[in-house]
Amino acid sequence: MAVEVAGRERINLLGLERPALEAFVGSIGSKPFRARQLMQWMYGRGESRFEAMTDLAKDFRARLADCAQVRAPQIVRTQQSADGTRKWLLRADATQAIEMVYIPEESRGTLCISSQVGCALDCSFCSTAQQGFNRNLSTAEIVGQVWLAARELERDFVPPPGASPGQRPITNVVLMGMGEPLANLRNVVPALRIFTDDFGFDISRRRVTLSTSGLVPQIYRLADEVNVALAVSLHAPTDDLRSELVPINRKHPIKELLEACWHYLDEQNGRSVTFEYVMLEGVNDQPGQARELVRLLKGHPAKLNLIPFNPFPGTKYRRSGAAAIQRFRDELLAHGVLATIRRTRGDDIDAACGQLAGRVQNRATVRLGSKTIGLAVQT
Ligand code: SAH
Helix, strand or coil, rough: CCCCCCCCEEHHHCCCHHHHHHHHHHHHCCCCHHHHHHHHHHHHCCCCCEEECCCCHHHHHCCCCCCHCCCEEEEEEEEECCCCCCCEECCCCCCCCCEEEEEECCCEEECCCEEEECCCCCCCCCHHCCCCCCCCEEEEHHHHHHHHHHHHHHCCCCCCCCCCCCCCCCCCEECCCCCHHHHHHHHHHHHHHHHCCCCCCCHHHHHHEEEECHHHHHHHHHHHHCCCCEEEEECCCCCHHHHHCCCHHCCCCCHHHHHHHHHHHHHHHHCCCCCCCCCEEECCCHHHHHHHHHHCCCCEEEEEEEEECCCCCCCCCEECCHHHHHHHHHHHHHHHEEEECCCCCCHHHCCCCCCCCCCCCCCCEEEEEEEEEECCCCC
């Protein structure tokens, strides 16, 4: 695989999965196996300065400094929730910003990252949808989020009481931030490989989760290319309702979507697919709808994750009451479908599901360089 160093722009090594990095290292006159050493510095130790990578030959380091860089998005703002959740607003380039969220728990630490600036899918209950679509993130920008968060978190990380020896702050990565990851498959796949590579972040495949609104052809492609956990935004038991909430359903209805999910598990030896289901009062939270879900999912390796709706300005939806959500879950459990209720985290800093970058049109603006852009900041 040839890697071109485009013009005078230094190549960002965070964008290269191992074979591409080996090719690059070879192309600048070193042995391809040096790529592994380089990865250990970059991902194992969070090092970005080539001169600090002391077990690499001096002239190799000089060549790297000449034509390569390790560059993550820059932090514009950090917010910390009362519950320990942290949200970063990141500058991707002069005009674009994205967000990522870290959710610490007793036995794990989950980083929720973005795959696009904005989103084109227009789900009616999601605030990211309201800002429209700006662009795909590059592999380096996707990997750079995890790289940056690991570095930031490791500075003051105190392992929780139940932590396993050597546990790092990020044990799980979920692509559940801004964007539809399967609409940016070309850049997402190499990033997923870097997350799970032993010389990359070395995160177990079961602890990397890609969430999709249901791009069926891309689910088949993903099954061929990588092995990670799959989450699917179901949100409704019937096509009529799902098409209203998740418009891509008009193109790829529930039956097709579920077939793709079971195929994915067969290909991957996966345990189960997690179906996300946002709880909207009076819309999709009735016991009869739980029973319709049972008909769809019973007997299949499926788990339902019920997400209390997180409201945002201008939305017509309301969150289902706690009692309705529990009743819905109990109905599912009683009929043999696994279901859990997602605990809402970080809502005091607008870091909960569907709230990322939701304040674009009418809210805070932040100056980045010479341009003023709308960003998802709570002021
Ligand atoms: N585009 C991908 C991943 C991003 S969203 C997808 O659709 O799966 C991660 C999850 O949060 C999805 O299940 C999404 O439907 C859900 N979500 C979006 N807006 C929400 C809101 N306002 N409240 C609760 N969950 C929401």
